[in-house]
Amino acid sequence: MDGHGQISTGRVPRLSMEGAGAILLDVAGPTFDEACQARIWALAAQLSRRPGISETVPGMNNLMVVFDPLTVDPLAVEADMRRGWQTVVPEDTAGRTVDVPVTYGGPGGVDLAEFAAGKNMTIGDVVARHTAPLYSVAAVGAMPGFVYLSGLDPVLALPRRHVPRTAVPVGSVIVGGAQAGIMPLTAPSGWHILGHTDLPLFDPHRDPPAAFHPGDRIRFVVREIQA
Amino acid sequence: MIEILSTGAVNSVQDLGRFGYLDAGVGRSGAMDAPALEVANLMVGNPGGFAGLEIALFPFRLKFLAPTVFAITGADCPASLSGKSLPPWWTIQAAEGDVLELGLPRSDARACLAFAGGIDVPDLLGSKSTDLKSGWGGHEGRGLKRGDRLSLGETTAHRPLPPGGFGLDPLEFRPAPAAPAVAIPVRVLPSAESAAFSQEARSEFFAVAWRVSAEANRQGYRLEGPELHPSTRLELFSHGIMPGTVQVPPSGQPIIQLAEANTCGGYPKIANVIEADLWRLGQTPSGSAIRFIAVDRPQAIAALRSQRSAIVRAGAFAALVRKDKVEPGLYTGLQMARPARGGNAMQINHKGE
Numbered sequence: 253m254d255g256h257g258q259i260s261t262g263r264v265p266r267l268s269m270e271g272a273g274a275i276l277l278d279v280a281g282p283t284f285d286e287a288c289q290a291r292i293w294a295l296a297a298q299l300s301r302r303p304g305i306s307e308t309v310p311g312m313n314n315l316m317v318v319f320d321p322l323t324v325d326p327l328a329v330e331a332d333m334r335r336g337w338q339t340v341v342p343e344d345t346a347g348r349t350v351d352v353p354v355t356y357g358g359p360g361g362v363d364l365a366e367f368a369a370g371k372n373m374t375i376g377d378v379v380a381r382h383t384a385p386l387y388s389v390a391a392v393g394a395m396p397g398f399v400y401l402s403g404l405d406p407v408l409a410l411p412r413r414h415v416p417r418t419a420v421p422v423g424s425v426i427v428g429g430a431q432a433g434i435m436p437l438t439a440p441s442g443w444h445i446l447g448h449t450d451l452p453l454f455d456p457h458r459d460p461p462a463a464f465h466p467g468d469r470i471r472f473v474v475r476e477i478q479a
Numbered sequence: 480m481i482e483i484l485s486t487g488a489v490n491s492v493q494d495l496g497r498f499g500y501l502d503a504g505v506g507r508s509g510a511m512d513a514p515a516l517e518v519a520n521l522m523v524g525n526p527g528g529f530a531g532l533e534i535a536l537f538p539f540r541l542k543f544l545a546p547t548v549f550a551i552t553g554a555d556c557p558a559s560l561s562g563k564s565l566p567p568w569w570t571i572q573a574a575e576g577d578v579l580e581l582g583l584p585r586s587d588a589r590a591c592l593a594f595a596g597g598i599d600v601p602d603l604l605g606s607k608s609t610d611l612k613s614g615w616g617g618h619e620g621r622g623l624k625r626g627d628r629l630s631l632g633e634t635t636a637h638r639p640l641p642p643g644g645f646g647l648d649p650l651e652f653r654p655a656p657a658a659p660a661v662a663i664p665v666r667v668l669p670s671a672e673s674a675a676f677s678q679e680a681r682s683e684f685f686a687v688a689w690r691v692s693a694e695a696n697r698q699g700y701r702l703e704g705p706e707l708h709p710s711t712r713l714e715l716f717s718h719g720i721m722p723g724t725v726q727v728p729p730s731g732q733p734i735i736q737l738a739e740a741n742t743c744g745g746y747p748k749i750a751n752v753i754e755a756d757l758w759r760l761g762q763t764p765s766g767s768a769i770r771f772i773a774v775d776r777p778q779a780i781a782a783l784r785s786q787r788s789a790i791v792r793a794g795a796f797a798a799l800v801r802k803d804k805v806e807p808g809l810y811t812g813l814q815m816a817r818p819a820r821g822g823n824a825m826q827i828n829h830k831g832e
Contacts, residue, residue: 268671270721271751272779276671280716296502309501309719311743316719318501321754321780322787391717393743396504396613400717436504437613454504456603456615462503 263288265337267330272321277333280313284402284430288313289390290342293467297343298336305329310391310466312400347389347467352434352449354383354425358478360448361425367410367444379477381405382425382446387432389468397436397454397462401470404432416442423448425472436462449475480544481594483627484578487536489696492598492617492629494530497606501742507722508608508616511535511697511738511761512589514652514790515553519593521794522550522570522647524634524801529597530607532623534590539581543573547631548595548640551579552649554587554762555656570797571644586656587762596632612698612739645800652789653758662688662768666756667725668779670748675709676727683707684749688768689733695765698739702769706731713747720744723752725771735760755782 263279270276277295279288292315296308299317304324309316319329356379357364368378387403394400409430420426420441426433428443435441436454453463464470495517496509510516510533517527537556543549550570551558558565561577573579581590600607600618609617618629657663673681687704694701707727720726724736726746735752736744737760750771752760763769774782 266671269668269751269776270670270719270748271668271723271754272776272783273754274719274721276718278671278718284716307499307501309742311718312716314716314718316501316721318721321776322784326776326780391743392502393504393719394717394741396506398504456505456613459604460503461500461505461604466502 265334267333269326270316272326274316274318275326275329275333276314276316277337278314279337284312284390286388286402287342289388289402290467291337291340293347294340294342295333295336296466298340299332302329302332309393311393312390347465347469349386349469349471350464351471351473352425352451353475354447354449354472355476355478356382356425356447356474358448358476360421360423361446361478363444364446367427367446370410371407375477378408378446379474381408382427382432383472383474385471387470387472389464389466389470391466392462392464395437395439396456397464399433399436399453399464399470401432401434404430406430408432410444412442413444414442416440420445421448423450423453425449480631481547481629482542482544483623483625483629484540484542485625486534486539486623486627488622488624489536489611490532490534490539490623491609491611491621492530492600492623493533493608494606495528495608496738497604497608497610497616500604501719504742505604506610506612506739506742508606508610508697509738510589510591510608512553512591512758513761514758514786515589516591516593517790518568518647518652518793519550519552519570519591520597521790522552522568522797523548523593523595524798525593525595525597527790527794529593529632530600530617531591531593531598534581534592535588537581537583539590541579543575543577543579544628545575547573548634549573549579550593551581551590552593552647553589553591554584555649556584556587556590557582558590565644566646568649569644569646570640572640586659588764589761594631596634599630599632610739640801645797647793647796652786652793656762662770663759663763664772665759665769666753666772666774666779666782667750668753668774668776670724670751672709672713672715672727672747673749675711675713675747676707676749677710680707680710681749684733685771685773688770691763691765691767691769692732693765696739697737698741699734699736700760700763702733702735704732707733707749709747715745715747717743717745720748721751723754723757724748725750725752737761753779753782755779755786
């Protein structure tokens, strides 16, 4: 097992209740850990097959498990969560890799020029650094279909806007703090808008409704850079 | 078919919620007083999870465009069918053209209406609930408007109800509504960050009466009271949260997440309202006071089990009445007493035990 795996396994999970019918397993350290997250995805998949578990919700280096406490003993679920964390084997091939075509700048990327200026970078540099990594869908949530992407080049990290926009359009390719994301719906957000994709991310009339799942990988590809 | 004659936009089609999509960011939705909707469904002979109407803004009026068996439960609000008043937790047959009117509740916040056959809107991700925040599900993804016509599902032939219908005593299911000046007790379990608050802050959390602010809707309630702060500044990663999660944002004023809560959050969690008490919050209007009571997990499960068996008893009782296997005299006629506490409803239960 590689060093990262050892470190992740070595973390003692903190378990807490979210009511009688949900348990949160938290293995987060001071910073987000990719290897740890791969174990979270694998543990979510494993526990979702356990009889009586109705939902598993991966977060960032944590996992919430939901069950009916009238039919399942919460202590048994907790024991399985602890044991599973120690023994689960992350699957390298779990997720898909999807290219997300982006039109950077222009009316769909209103913050790009200011973002680049604030970083003392050219627009081309920002786009190059944004398209370079293979991002991981660490978790999906907060709003329907919202992907928490890990893997952003730290050079591109930027605190959120002081005043959030009340309506950031669906498809906006955004950066907030050390995270990258894509707006699945038009909704309020304080993140910076670098570009826009036409790729549909969420459709409640489709099942599954979200285009991406925890463990999937995303690469942003340049469709166009607009001034 | 029913037609909405007057309504507020927060009144909506709800069932017991949307399950299985938390990991896609899709929240629960569903009735804020789920046990009341479930019992209303059972009273009209539906499975408990059929879609009905949640009424939180009054007055509300609808017209029956065909003869329909319906039930009203939840908030104790003045209700009348074409001018004849209806007791709370009552089911009755409406005739074509009858108008149902619900006035401002005497206590509580939300009334539930169930109709034989259920509200027939398309399923969206396994549920007919309206997600008002996201704008989908239910009837056209929105709250009700005047002039809306809602279809009802096919019903299997019911035996006629006793003339005047019949009722259930809500005190069989739940405590009586708190007196206006009394803080409504809400039981909670500890959460991940409970211990991050000082002993003093935790004592205060349980000691004071928290006022439900005007920012109270199906997503959650913001509370007003003393400011609570964790002993050290916490930087939490986003994590799954459930309806009932009590978060403490930097303002120090707690937020209780409810039916339309986001699926993930990042604020410290001081407690979780137990599942069996979520309906109490659904029935707590803005401006009311609540107080938190600490319980442990076995107590939370026992409370849920007792709530579930009360619903099962209600269903068994309603089925017996509808099939005329219970002495109808006791239950017919709006002027007659409903089953008293410990009366016939409980006799059925006792026979079953």
